[in-house]
Amino acid sequence: MSNVSRVTISALPLPSQPCTLTKNLTPDPLTPSPALFHNLRREKPSLQRRARLLDAEAHFSYVAPFPSAFPFRIVPPEGEEDTDKAALIEKWLSVKEALQERAEQQAGSVLKKYYPDETEIGDRPVKLIGLSETGLRDCLPRLDVGDAFALLGTxxxxxxAQEEVAETTQDNAARRELIEVLSGSVVLANEDVDPEKSWAPWSLRYSGHQFGVWAGQLGDGRAISLLATPHPSDPELTYELQLKGAGRTPFSRSADGLAVVRSSIREFLCAEAMQALGIATTRSLALIAHPSIPVVRERLESACLLTRVAPSFIRIGNFEALNPPESIFYLGGGGQQSANYDALRKLGEWVGRRVLRLPGIDWEKGDAWGKELVLEVARRNARMVAGWQAYGFMHGVINTDNVSILGLTIDYGPFAFMDIFDHHHVCNHSDAESRYAYDAQPSVILYALRALLNSLAPIIGVEAASGNKAVTSGWVDGVSAEQITEWRKEGTQLVLQELEDLFQKTCAEEYRRIMNKRLALRRVDSQDEGKLSRPLLDLMADHSLDFHSTFRRLAYFRPSMAQPAEGTETDSNPALDEYVKSLxxxxxxxxMVDAVSATAAWKSWLKAYAARIESEKGDWAGESDVDAARERAARAANPRFVLRQWVLEEVIKKVEEDMDNGKRILAKVLQMACYPFEAxxxxxxxxxxxxLDPEIREERRYCGIGEKQMLGFQCSCSS
Structure with a gap:
């Protein structure tokens, strides 16, 4: 991408009409177009901050970032105490909205920059504390960030000591614009009536099951998508930039719509760590703190916005919103609209054609897509959760609204990487019933996939009955509720078993592939899991061993250690004895370690492992030193650095106490997370x-298990 010309964030190209979500799905009728939404922001801005149920056909609502402490503290100006309260609220909000267009715009840019009133800008001091080089490189290679990396320091x-930042007008202009936009202080939009030019940020409507209980409408309560832009290597591959913690939306319910430094750092680091491990994930771009905005969580904290990037943020809950379960019981949420089957069709066609880009379907000929959509989502999520299990990642809140259609790890909250291995570990202290425990994660993802099937089952049933032709607009007009229920049953019966079989097969195959890679085995044998992988995990659990350190240490095992030492009459080998001691x-x-039984168990397992290694010597043809080649392969699959809970807690504390020095530490930890296999x-x-050099010494410490009191540390959902 070195030959791609770089542009500032306001000049990023917009996707073509067929690739644009807001041009293909249905907006909230109260914000029907960017132009009318812009007028609403002037005249009645409370509509985008007021929690409400959207109309049943709506997929999204236009909404602009508004990072501000909530509840809003609105005090009448002197002499206006008798002003109508509703009018006072609208006036107070409109003054703080970014509505002022400035003359300077980059040549060729479709998007315009809208600023708050000059008197309001001083109320929003912001600080760039993180920027992901890998996220920028992979998703937005044409984005000019100016001297932002220099500003963050080494x-x-x-x-x-504070480093000097070189002053270069052009670079600083790009960096300033980046910070203004990604802090939510400046809104990128265009109120032009021309659909090719009109643009406004948006939040998605979705529903879902939370901890297995139907919760009704949820939606992007603190996330706002700023824009979408095509990737230079594939114009149809669109990346969305989304602000998390950007303020209230119609889906915020009683919440403030904000995120804090703590939760933002966790997601910023972990998304890039997961990418480095080869696990599908949303990506991170930037972290911008609002030190002056107070946020009440378990304690008083300050606001921080994360910019995350993905081809799409649509999740299973988007489909559930348009065809909820037939028997509804609410826990929380803000209610639920009735099913809207045409909106369901519209979303499915969009996702299948433009998001998943389902192969083998001729959209122009009207091929059926419902079944293939469900199965493709199953494949992607099966591969994702297999990666979670193989690398000891626990999500913590796998609600159906947190399961991506693209099979991306999304919505990082109380996540954790395994420390001392425990099949049943729960990383979320709000999960009293252990619903989202480590060993339950595949079954919970399958639960979410069944919910997706339940939503799309009527369409699948109709398509099967019509010779595998897609449903068309108005496909339920004049159809009875009983007929729709029958189609739902037929669609479910047609796909459910295939869905479950496909998920389990794909998940098992991907898990075996990754585990064999971690054991530096070149062939996948059907007996490997029963003879090697599962017994290895049981060894760790039985003897309280660290998950990641054990895998890394196995890179240094040599099959010769399991052979009797030369010149001895017994089957012992001092090298094996020392190696087991190190484990x-x-x-x-x-x-918790019974040295005698643990030593015997390890020796037995290592001998089986050695025999398995020896069985594929022929697969390493061309390697002059097979042991060294295996070690390189194992080290390239087993991280030296792991984003453990103690590391996260320490980094968060340092950033909260001193952002200037903390952002350098954050940058170094991000670097280690992005290249976890390095020595x-x-x-x-x-x-x-x-x-050792002090920096090297700290690197070693950050690669360690940490202190005992942090083992199995649990976070809350607010994390």
Whole structure:
């Protein structure tokens, strides 16, 4: 992408009409177009901040970022105490809205920049504290960020003096615009009536099951998509930029719509860490703090906006909103609209054609798409959750509204990576029933896929009955409720077993593939899981060993260690004895390790592992040193650095206490998370700790298991 010309964020090209979500799905009737939405922001801005049920046919609502403490503190100006309260609210909001268009716009840019009133800008001091080089490179290679990386300083785990930032007018202009837009202070839009030019930010409507209970309409309560732009390598591959924590939307219910430094750092780092591990995920772009905006969570915190990027943020809950379960019981939420089957059709066609780009379907000829959509979503999510299991990742809140249509890990909250291995570990202290425990994650993803099938089943039933032709506009006009129920039953019966079989098969195959990769095995044997992977995990669980450190240590195992040492009459080998001892140190709970039984169990497993390695010597043809090649392969699949809970808590604390130094530490941890397989801390250097460079010493510490009190640390949903 080096030859791609770079442009500032306001000049990013917009996707063509067929690839634009807001041009193909149905807006909230109260905000029917960018032009009318812009007028609403002037005349009645409370409509985009007021929690409400959208009309049943709506897929989204236009809404502009508005990072502000909530409840809003609206005090009548002196002499206006008798003003009508409703009018006072509208006036107060409209003054703070970004409605002022400025003359300077980049040449060729369709989007215009709208600023708040000059008197309001001073109320919003902001600070760039994070920027992802990998997210920028992979998703937005043409975005000019100016001197933003220089502003953040040199990544380092150690406090350092403030660095000078070179002043270059052009670069600073690009960086300033980036911060203005991604902080929610400036709105990118265009109120032109020409549909090719009209644009406004939006939030999606969706519903869902939370902890297995139907919750009704949920929606993007604190997320606002700013814009979409095509990737230079594929004009039909569109990336959305979304602000998380940008203020209230119609879906916020009683919440403030904000995010805090703590939760934003967690998602910012983990999304890029997951990408580095090869697990499908939304991506991170930037973190911008609002130190002056107070946010009440478990404690008083300050606001922070995360910019995340994905081809689409549509999730299973978007479909559930348009065809909810027939037997509805509410827990929370704000109510639920009746089914709208034409809106369901419209969303399905859009997702199948433009988001999933389902192969083998001739859209112009009207081929059926419902069944293939469900199965493709199943494939993608099966591969994703297999990656979670293989790398010990726990999501924490796998509600149906948190399951992506694209099979992306999305909505990072109380997540955690495994420490001491425990099949049943729960990372979310709000999960009292262990619904989202580590070993339950595949079954919970399957639960969400069944919910997707339930929503699309009537369409699938009709398509099957009509010779595999797609439904068309008005397909339920004049149809009885009983007929729709019958179609739902037929569609479910047609697909359910295939869905479950496909999910389980895909998940199992992907899990075996990754686990064999982690064990540096080149062939996948059907017996590997029963003879190697599962017994290995049981060993870790039985003897309280650290999940990640154990896998990394296995990279240094040699099959020769399992053979009797030369010149001895027994089957023992001192090298194997020492190696097993090193494995048993990988715990912070040595009192839980029975050295005798653990040693015997490990030796038995390692001999089986050695035999399996020896069985594929021929697969390493061309390697002069097979042991060294295997070690390289294992190290490239087993991270040296893991984004553990103790690391996150320490980084968050340092950023909250001192953002200037904290942002350098954050940048270094991001760097380690993006390249987790590197030998951080000079891993192979046997020198004593005290002789190492202080930065290298800190790298080693950050690659460690941490303190015992942080083992199995649980977060809350507000994380």
């Amino acid at each position: 990544p380092s785990l150690l406090p350092s 048993l140190t990988l715990t912070l709970e040595p009192q 951080w801390g000079d891993e192979d250097d046997p020198s004593p700790e005290e002789s």
